[in-house]
Amino acid sequence: MNKYTERLYNGVIKENPTFVLMLGMCPTLAVTSSAINGLGMGLSTMVVLICSNLLISLFRKVIPNGVRMPAYIVIVASLVTVVQFLMAAYLPSLSKALGVYIPLIVVNCIILGRAESYASKNGPVESIFDGIGMGLGFTIGLTIIGLIRELLGAGTFFNMPFLSAIEGFTPITIFIMAPGAFLVLAFLVAGMNIIRKKMAAKGKPLAEPAGCLSGDCAHCGQSAMCTGKSAAAGKTADSAKQE
Amino acid sequence: MSEKYQVSSSPHVRAKDSTSRIMLYVIIALLPASLFGIWNFGLRALMLILVTIASCVVSEWVFDKIVHKKNSLPDLSAVVTGLLLALNLPVSLPWWEAVIGGVFSIVIVKMLFGGLGQNFMNPALGGRCFLLIAFAADMTNFNASRYEAYSGATPLGMIRNEGLSSVNVMDMLTGKISGTIGETSVIAILIGAIILILLGVINLRIPASYIVTFALFMFVFGAQRFDVTYVVAQLCGGGLMLGAFFMATDYVTSPVTPMGQIIFGICCGLLTGIFRCFGANAEGVSFAIILSNLLVPIIEKITVPRAFGVVKEAKKNE
Numbered sequence: 001m002n003k004y005t006e007r008l009y010n011g012v013i014k015e016n017p018t019f020v021l022m023l024g025m026c027p028t029l030a031v032t033s034s035a036i037n038g039l040g041m042g043l044s045t046m047v048v049l050i051c052s053n054l055l056i057s058l059f060r061k062v063i064p065n066g067v068r069m070p071a072y073i074v075i076v077a078s079l080v081t082v083v084q085f086l087m088a089a090y091l092p093s094l095s096k097a098l099g100v101y102i103p104l105i106v107v108n109c110i111i112l113g114r115a116e117s118y119a120s121k122n123g124p125v126e127s128i129f130d131g132i133g134m135g136l137g138f139t140i141g142l143t144i145i146g147l148i149r150e151l152l153g154a155g156t157f158f159n160m161p162f163l164s165a166i167e168g169f170t171p172i173t174i175f176i177m178a179p180g181a182f183l184v185l186a187f188l189v190a191g192m193n194i195i196r197k198k199m200a201a202k203g204k205p206l207a208e209p210a211g212c213l214s215g216d217c218a219h220c221g222q223s224a225m226c227t228g229k230s231a232a233a234g235k236t237a238d239s240a241k242q243e
Numbered sequence: 244m245s246e247k248y249q250v251s252s253s254p255h256v257r258a259k260d261s262t263s264r265i266m267l268y269v270i271i272a273l274l275p276a277s278l279f280g281i282w283n284f285g286l287r288a289l290m291l292i293l294v295t296i297a298s299c300v301v302s303e304w305v306f307d308k309i310v311h312k313k314n315s316l317p318d319l320s321a322v323v324t325g326l327l328l329a330l331n332l333p334v335s336l337p338w339w340e341a342v343i344g345g346v347f348s349i350v351i352v353k354m355l356f357g358g359l360g361q362n363f364m365n366p367a368l369g370g371r372c373f374l375l376i377a378f379a380a381d382m383t384n385f386n387a388s389r390y391e392a393y394s395g396a397t398p399l400g401m402i403r404n405e406g407l408s409s410v411n412v413m414d415m416l417t418g419k420i421s422g423t424i425g426e427t428s429v430i431a432i433l434i435g436a437i438i439l440i441l442l443g444v445i446n447l448r449i450p451a452s453y454i455v456t457f458a459l460f461m462f463v464f465g466a467q468r469f470d471v472t473y474v475v476a477q478l479c480g481g482g483l484m485l486g487a488f489f490m491a492t493d494y495v496t497s498p499v500t501p502m503g504q505i506i507f508g509i510c511c512g513l514l515t516g517i518f519r520c521f522g523a524n525a526e527g528v529s530f531a532i533i534l535s536n537l538l539v540p541i542i543e544k545i546t547v548p549r550a551f552g553v554v555k556e557a558k559k560n561e
Contacts, residue, residue: 170340
């Protein structure tokens with residue numbers, strides 16, 4: 001596996017932002033009432049993520065360390081503005097459905113997290129692949145949640161009649177409402193935890209959740225803010241707790 | 244449980260009370276309301292009760308199998324949950340929706356949190372509220388009543404929309420009204436409640452503080468203020484009696500401290516009153532009780548009784 005496919009594998013499976021890292025929960029819960037919304041949100045985040053990773057990686061030697069956060073925010077906010085206007089112009093219905101969550105991509109912690117922990121330390125090409133991998137992971141996560149919620153809550157599959165075509169089908173409307181988002185996410189994360197156990201047993205552990213990006217505290221950009229670190233051993237917050 | 248606590252060899256007094264025995268008492272106490280519901284709504288009510296109980300029992304058994312837990316069916320709590328849930332459903336509800344409600348109650352509200360004793364919310368009420376949000380139209384369809392005069396709306400809805408004169412308070416007391424299967428007859432529920440109190444399964448703290456708070460609230464803030472008939476109609480209508488005696492008193496989801504139980508009852512009463520007076524629906528008992536369930540840890544924390552011989556911090560400093 002070369003380092004580019006490794007980045008893709010990392011983003012989609014090993015450090016999947018939705019099910020493993022648990023980053024970006026706000027859009028995950030709020031906009032996934034249908035598969036299209038989830039897909040749209042995931043793709044727009046992915047576009048922003050790829051471009052921001054590329055730009056931040058290119059400018060990583062120019063941006064002074066002390067003001068890196070404002071600099072990242074400026075870059076991300078400019079990109080989000082572009083995406084927002086493009087969407088309003090060419091996909092007005094999706095833009096309406098996602099509403100305020102498009103501008104909120106600016107503060108999506110996946111984007112800042114990748115900028116901090118990857119793009120600011122690696123070259124532009126790797127950073128692009130990191131963006132693609134993470135973006136794909138996020139898109140897949142949101143689309144799956146949206147798909148399940150739409151199927152159960154409205155009986156449709158990407159807005160096409162599916163279960164609702166069956167005579168006498170009553171949609172379980174709670175699933176397209178807020179509680180349904182929590183229920184579906186909880187079950188998918190539980191499923192992911194089963195996979196996590198199996199992967200750990202095979203010797204290929206997934207990343208730890210709760211925002212720990214690498215488990216390597218000594219080299220983590222967020223170590224200054226992190227409360228659960230054990231810097232000396234470079235262990236993750238969870239394994240430190242267990243001891 | 245009994246294996247875990249046999250620690251010493253001395254002769255011990257062994258109480259007859261066990262989880263399964265208490266659950267059996269609750270089932271017996273629910274029989275009057277169930278039988279009245281079946282008489283009132285016909286054999287479909289019996290079918291719905293059996294289907295709901297079966298879905299609860301089967302889902303608990305399957306869950307125990309999947310997670311390799313000891314079979315927890317003998318404690319009968321799944322049967323109680325199923326029966327309570329069924330008594331909270333309208334008789335016209337499609338059977339498969341009742342099955343979903345039963346599975347939700349047992350698997351999500353109870354077993355996923357660790358089984359009986361660990362659930363943070365009354366499983367039957369959790370299931371009912373899930374169904375109420377998921378299948379709002381079916382859960383509020385009361386057209387199947389045999390009493391023509393009341394078909395289509397529960398007395399609570401009629402009081403809300405057409406005023407107090409549209410209902411007969413005597414019928415609400417005996418149960419000749421539309422509503423969910425088990426909530427209609429106040430008399431049948433009170434017979435069950437008296438059985439529970441005489442057997443020592445529940446005490447009056449929660450139900451009494453619940454009902455008194457609610458009655459006072461309705462007396463002062465209700466649509467017809469300071470009208471005793473209105474308060475009596477509100478007390479007899481909807482799931483208030485069933486909720487106060489059978490759901491709010493659930494051991495797992497109510498406080499253990501005596502003071503806490505009274506506070507819990509007051510919380511339930513206030514919330515029910517607020518929901519019925521100012522909410523979008525005519526009924527609010529189930530949401531009031533599950534919201535109060537969530538407050539139980541805080542209530543218990545502030546009402547921990549002082550241990551014998553321990554002096555309060557403030558007094559010691561004086």
